[in-house]
Amino acid sequence: MGDIFKPESETQVLDAVKWAVSGNARALGVRGHGSKDGLGRPLQADSMLDLSGLSGIELYEPEELVMTARAGTPIADVQAALDEAEQMLAFEPWSPEHIYGTEGGTVGGLFAAAQAGPRRPLAGAARDHLLGFRAVSGRGEIFKSGGRVVKNVTGFDLSKLMAGSMGTLAVMTEVTLKVLPKPEKARTILVFGAPDPGQAMRDAQNSPYEVSGVAHLPGEIAARSSVSYVSGAGTGVTAVRVEGPAPSVEARCEALRELLAVHGEVEELHTHNTHALWREIRDVRLLPNDQALWRISVPPTDGAEVVEKLWGDHYFDWAGGLIWSTQALVDSERVRGALKGGHATLMRAPDDVRASVDVFQPQADGVQALTDRLRAGFDPHGILNPGRM
Amino acid sequence: MKMPVPDQGVIERRAEIIDRLRAIVPGEGVIVDEGELRAYECDGLMAYKQLPMVVVLPQTTDQVSRVLKTCHELGVKIVPRGAGTGLSGGALPLADAVTLGLGKFNKILEIDYDNRCVVAQPGVTNRAITDAVEDEGFYYAPDPSSKIACTIGGNVAENAGGMHCLKYGLTTNNVLGVKMVLMTGEVIRLGGKHLDAGGLDLLGAVTGSEGLLGVITEVTVRILKQPASAKALLVGFPSVEAGGQCVAKIIGAGIIPGAMEMMDKMAIGAMQKFVDSGYPLDVESLLVVELDGPKAEVKHLCERVRAIAEDAGSTFLRISESEEERQQFWKGRMSAFPSVGRISPDYLTMDGTIPRHRLADVLARMTVLSEHYGLRVANVFHAGDGNLHPLILFDANEPGELDKAEAFGHDILRLCVEVGGVLSGEHGIGVEKRDLMGEMFTEDDMKQQQRLKCAFDTTGLLNPGKVYPTLHRCAELGKMHVSGGRLPFPDIPRF
Numbered sequence: 001m002g003d004i005f006k007p008e009s010e011t012q013v014l015d016a017v018k019w020a021v022s023g024n025a026r027a028l029g030v031r032g033h034g035s036k037d038g039l040g041r042p043l044q045a046d047s048m049l050d051l052s053g054l055s056g057i058e059l060y061e062p063e064e065l066v067m068t069a070r071a072g073t074p075i076a077d078v079q080a081a082l083d084e085a086e087q088m089l090a091f092e093p094w095s096p097e098h099i100y101g102t103e104g105g106t107v108g109g110l111f112a113a114a115q116a117g118p119r120r121p122l123a124g125a126a127r128d129h130l131l132g133f134r135a136v137s138g139r140g141e142i143f144k145s146g147g148r149v150v151k152n153v154t155g156f157d158l159s160k161l162m163a164g165s166m167g168t169l170a171v172m173t174e175v176t177l178k179v180l181p182k183p184e185k186a187r188t189i190l191v192f193g194a195p196d197p198g199q200a201m202r203d204a205q206n207s208p209y210e211v212s213g214v215a216h217l218p219g220e221i222a223a224r225s226s227v228s229y230v231s232g233a234g235t236g237v238t239a240v241r242v243e244g245p246a247p248s249v250e251a252r253c254e255a256l257r258e259l260l261a262v263h264g265e266v267e268e269l270h271t272h273n274t275h276a277l278w279r280e281i282r283d284v285r286l287l288p289n290d291q292a293l294w295r296i297s298v299p300p301t302d303g304a305e306v307v308e309k310l311w312g313d314h315y316f317d318w319a320g321g322l323i324w325s326t327q328a329l330v331d332s333e334r335v336r337g338a339l340k341g342g343h344a345t346l347m348r349a350p351d352d353v354r355a356s357v358d359v360f361q362p363q364a365d366g367v368q369a370l371t372d373r374l375r376a377g378f379d380p381h382g383i384l385n386p387g388r389m
Numbered sequence: 390m391k392m393p394v395p396d397q398g399v400i401e402r403r404a405e406i407i408d409r410l411r412a413i414v415p416g417e418g419v420i421v422d423e424g425e426l427r428a429y430e431c432d433g434l435m436a437y438k439q440l441p442m443v444v445v446l447p448q449t450t451d452q453v454s455r456v457l458k459t460c461h462e463l464g465v466k467i468v469p470r471g472a473g474t475g476l477s478g479g480a481l482p483l484a485d486a487v488t489l490g491l492g493k494f495n496k497i498l499e500i501d502y503d504n505r506c507v508v509a510q511p512g513v514t515n516r517a518i519t520d521a522v523e524d525e526g527f528y529y530a531p532d533p534s535s536k537i538a539c540t541i542g543g544n545v546a547e548n549a550g551g552m553h554c555l556k557y558g559l560t561t562n563n564v565l566g567v568k569m570v571l572m573t574g575e576v577i578r579l580g581g582k583h584l585d586a587g588g589l590d591l592l593g594a595v596t597g598s599e600g601l602l603g604v605i606t607e608v609t610v611r612i613l614k615q616p617a618s619a620k621a622l623l624v625g626f627p628s629v630e631a632g633g634q635c636v637a638k639i640i641g642a643g644i645i646p647g648a649m650e651m652m653d654k655m656a657i658g659a660m661q662k663f664v665d666s667g668y669p670l671d672v673e674s675l676l677v678v679e680l681d682g683p684k685a686e687v688k689h690l691c692e693r694v695r696a697i698a699e700d701a702g703s704t705f706l707r708i709s710e711s712e713e714e715r716q717q718f719w720k721g722r723m724s725a726f727p728s729v730g731r732i733s734p735d736y737l738t739m740d741g742t743i744p745r746h747r748l749a750d751v752l753a754r755m756t757v758l759s760e761h762y763g764l765r766v767a768n769v770f771h772a773g774d775g776n777l778h779p780l781i782l783f784d785a786n787e788p789g790e791l792d793k794a795e796a797f798g799h800d801i802l803r804l805c806v807e808v809g810g811v812l813s814g815e816h817g818i819g820v821e822k823r824d825l826m827g828e829m830f831t832e833d834d835m836k837q838q839q840r841l842k843c844a845f846d847t848t849g850l851l852n853p854g855k856v857y858p859t860l861h862r863c864a865e866l867g868k869m870h871v872s873g874g875r876l877p878f879p880d881i882p883r884f
Contacts, residue, residue, distance in 0.1 A: 021869070063641040064744055064775075086643060114585070125585055127593055128562050139869055143837040144830075149742040151559065151776040151814035153548045153597045154822075154829055155856065156838040160561070160593020164586065170837075181643030202503055208526065208614040210682060248686030255683070299504045299582035321584055343587025361587030366577040370844055371589050377840030380869060389588065 002046040006053045010134065010142060010173045016049055017171060018140040020383050027386045030167035032072050032106030035096040036113050040166050040359055040388040042351040051108060054173060057081055059148075066131065066148050068176040071108030078107050082179060090180040091126050092117035098285045099293065099348055108172045114164030117282035118213035118241070121205070121318050127163035129178045135162065135170035138379025148176050161374075167385040169378040183212075183243035188274040189256045193235035194263035198304045198320050204240040205300070205319035207259055209252040213241035214319040215281050221315045224286045227277045229267055238263065241278060287313050287326040292349040294335055296323040298342035309338035332357045360389055390437055390820055393854045395485040399465055403442055406465055410445050410487070413455045418493075420444040429470065429488050433535070434478040434821055436737070436791060441468065441482035448493045450568060450576060450606040457604065458574025460487055466850045467572070469600040471511065471543030474535040476738055477819030479547065479599045479855055486853075489604060491542050497521050498607065504582045506565055508609045511542020515549070518610065527612040530557035533815070534723065542605045548597030550815035552648040552722075555773035556681075557613065559815070561596040568607035569595065572846040582609060594841055599817050600852040602845040616681035619647060620691055621718040624698045625672030625705030629653060632674030633748040635701035636772045639678070639694055640745075646694070647681040649773035650722050653752065656729070656767040656780070657721075663728035666721030669705040676772065677722055679715075725769045725780070733765070733782035737794050741805030742814035745775045754804055755779060762797040764790075776814035777805065803828055818856045826858055835859075840866055 002025060005016040020028045029045035032052055037043065054072035061067075062085040069078060075093075082088055093115035096102045111133075116125040132146025145158035162172060194200040197216040205214045215238070222230050222237040230237050240260070242252045257266045269277060280286050284293065291312065298306055303320035312327035325335075330353050335344050343361035346354065363371060375382070399406070410419045420426060421443055430438045447453045460467055466486035473480055482488045494510035497518070501507070502525055507518055515536040518529040532551035533539055539549065545567060550559045557563070566580030579592040586592060595602050626632040632651055639646065652660070657675050661668040668675055676698075680690045691708050698706055709715035721728070729736050743751055752768065759766045765782040779801055783794040802812050802822060806829050812822045826835060835857060842849070843863035853860055 061744070061746070063637045064746060065640065066744075114590075116585075120584065124558065124562050127585075127590055128558065137837060141833045141837065143834045145834065145838070147742075147809075147811045147829075149744060149775050149810055149814070151550055151554065151742045151771065151774045152811045153815055153817050154811040154813045155818065155826065155835070156601075156841050157548070157561065157593060157597050158838060158841065160590045160596070161841070163593075164590055169589075180645070181640075184643065206502065206505060206614060208617045208683075210616075244682075245686055245689050247689040248683055251683045251685035297583045297585055297587075299501075301501075301503045318584065341581045342583035343585075345587065363588050364578065366571075366575050367579065367588070367591065370571075370577065370591065373844035374589065374591075374841065377844050377867070378837070380867070 004048040004050055006050045008053045013136045013171055013173055014142055017136050021140050021381055028383050030171050030385050032109040033104035035102040035105040038100040038348055039113055042355050062087055065179050067179055069107050070174050071172045073107045075105045075107055086182045087179045088182045090123035091129055092119040095283045098283045098289055107175055111163050111175055112167050118278055118317050122212045127160050130159040130163050131178050132176040133162055133172050134174040135172045137170040138384045150178055166389050168389055185246045185249045186243045186271055186274045187249055187253050188269040189240045190267040191238040191260050191263045192233045192265045194238050197238050200238045200263040201319040209256055211240050212243045213278055215239045216316040221286045225280055227273045284324050291326040291328050292330045293347040294325045294344050295347045296344040302340055306338045399485040407443055409459050414445055414447050414452050418446045432473040432480040433476045437478050437481050439482045441488035442485055444488045444490055446490045446493050453570045453604055453606050454574040454576055457570050457572055461573050466853055468852055469604050471540035472538050474539040477817040477821040479817050479819035481820050506582050506609050506611055509541050511605045511608055512540050515539050515541055515544055522612050526615050528615050529610055529612050530563055531560050541608050545596055545605055545608055546600050547817045556645050556647050563611050564596055565611055566609035567605050569603040569605045571603050572851045599856050601842055618684045618687050619679055619681035620687050621709045621715045622678045622694055623707045623718050624676040624703045625669045626674045627704050629674045629752050630749040631702045632676055635698050638697045646678050648679040650677045651770040651772035653768040656769050659728040659732045659767055660721035663731050664720050664724055666717055668721050672705055677718055729767050729780045734784045737781040737798050739779045739798050739801050740813050740816040741802050741810055742776045743805050743808050743810035747808040758800050762793050764794055764797055820855055824858050
């Protein structure tokens, strides 16, 4: 490892990138706290840009549902500010704690890795909440895109490109995000032993009751839950979360109990257990953390067929559209061969494995060529987190 | 409005170009007669008109691909067009370009209730998607006011919004996938029936790209189940400030209504004159707040919003008692444009977004501008998300008045940017706001955006003259100019 830069201003980020581009470094690793170093291809960089010094919430206006923070701001700080105003990141980002055994994480990293959880189908992904950003491109140019308002079609929407770009393309220095009020109340309807879990999930998802999470845990996965109603079920558990004002949650839970009764015995979790269960689902706490982990996004109806071709442990989120799957051995061809549409990301595997397989879904030729041209436009020398995606 | 200088060489080759296009799209699919071309001379921004060199109406993705490939070879520009309802001139023809209309792509290809999505050709209207699925209780959420006429392909190109995007998102939050043709004729697919991209989110970048990146020939959108019930509140205030306060307090209380619209006195008067919606005429600002969801939720939230409104000093408050009454409350707001058309021979529709708390300030300064220009302005406002639609009233038959109205409009948009907002919330930049991009973006900001353009369309043949005041050549943008091999500021903490 060569130099490690810890800039405290955007100008210093610019200087470091310019320094690298001028031939002083072949590659510049871009990271916040390194909480997700295990995601993507292992980093091969001779110098490092540590953004954790670029920290601080610069603007937070709860009535405007908007926050601007420097990219290296700890998520914990963002979370604390939001908690105080009873607001949240509605896309429900997963925490790296169980997946990677790491702590911390920065708000820039959160968007760079596009972390989204169970509420994603209802509330949108990380990309839907990134209203704007400032960044330094791999060319050594400071630029901004988007703004601080939700409705904005002024120019191309580069925020979408930056969300999930894993620190390639450009170094984000500041993000402006949309925040939303926390729901007043949350409950979960559990259905035990549904013979067709896919149908049970879709019935809930496609109901008019605005569910904010629909997951299914096979029996052996459910047994690992810290929530006794789930672990004691002795069978597969389908979980449906309902959030909102109290009278609404009560009415919707009642309607869902009735709707889902055809699939099996029904139980209801109150706030505390609801939070515990969905944290387990969001953070993949019910799967072993010493095996390779896949995150697979498919059309919800494909879910059942896909898992038949997989091995190891798995469970469903997003009404069947998201599969979390662990396997002792990595066989990316077999995993990706099981998909008819969608994509599979190898979220966790030893470094040498991640160095030798496609961590992200290989793209069709035309799309790959387009992606390559795009990268060449933003970072022609390929100095920013090269090879990480 | 300066458009790129037409390429005389291309215009001279018109006959050859027509022959080449006819070899791809037979019969009536290639339009060349002046009388017929007239129908394509402008879009919803009628202040600007230009006859296209030729119009082509392909029917298949393969035809679109061959048209683009041919034009790429011949160096001929392309202007894509949906229904031509856009309000920013994104589909304004060019004298030396082929206008490529997607009106014949008018079929819904698949309705997949299990996966909550519809696959449609781009020429299907926004409303037709909801029509196709509403028997099963579903709908497509984004609802621009032109929804009966505007097409889903155009919605994706413009990232269209509507009244309900406060709660349900804009087009970009409701599109799952597209099939599109690049300028070279290459056909690609982005997204599908699943969520999110496996690599870079190119779909997100394409949405709202105003026809500069590719021609969309198929769209997959997410559909939602209709809310079980809905009620609307009509709330009047003695000042704009009080109305704005009420909006802030509703959201501050953690309530995200299905829609929250505001109008000023001039707009209220025009609407009530046009259609009786029960709007009070003795208030300075009026809110229509719609709450949707299960009956119990709607009832609960109506009471909470009522309490907030009274606390904010409302002088008029009605809650819809029936579905008919709810629709009546909306009638006026829905007919904002024709209502204003009734009280003025012409009007310009502006579309800035501002941070909500600046509303009163912005409206006050707009009043000053209105006096300065001697033109009236009526305001309708997607209050929940800060999207302001000032309608500037003028008479195009009065010499100089259009110029005055445009200057007024530009001042309003500059004001929006000055207070932390943006030039366009949902109508797009097109040609209308193109020359104001510099108010919001630096040269480097725009260069970065144009590098996205270069990745999709190296030649710059796709919809030139739109969005960006200067379209840099891709070769120029590709060059690197980095100065200083040494670290110029040695004070970066370094380890």
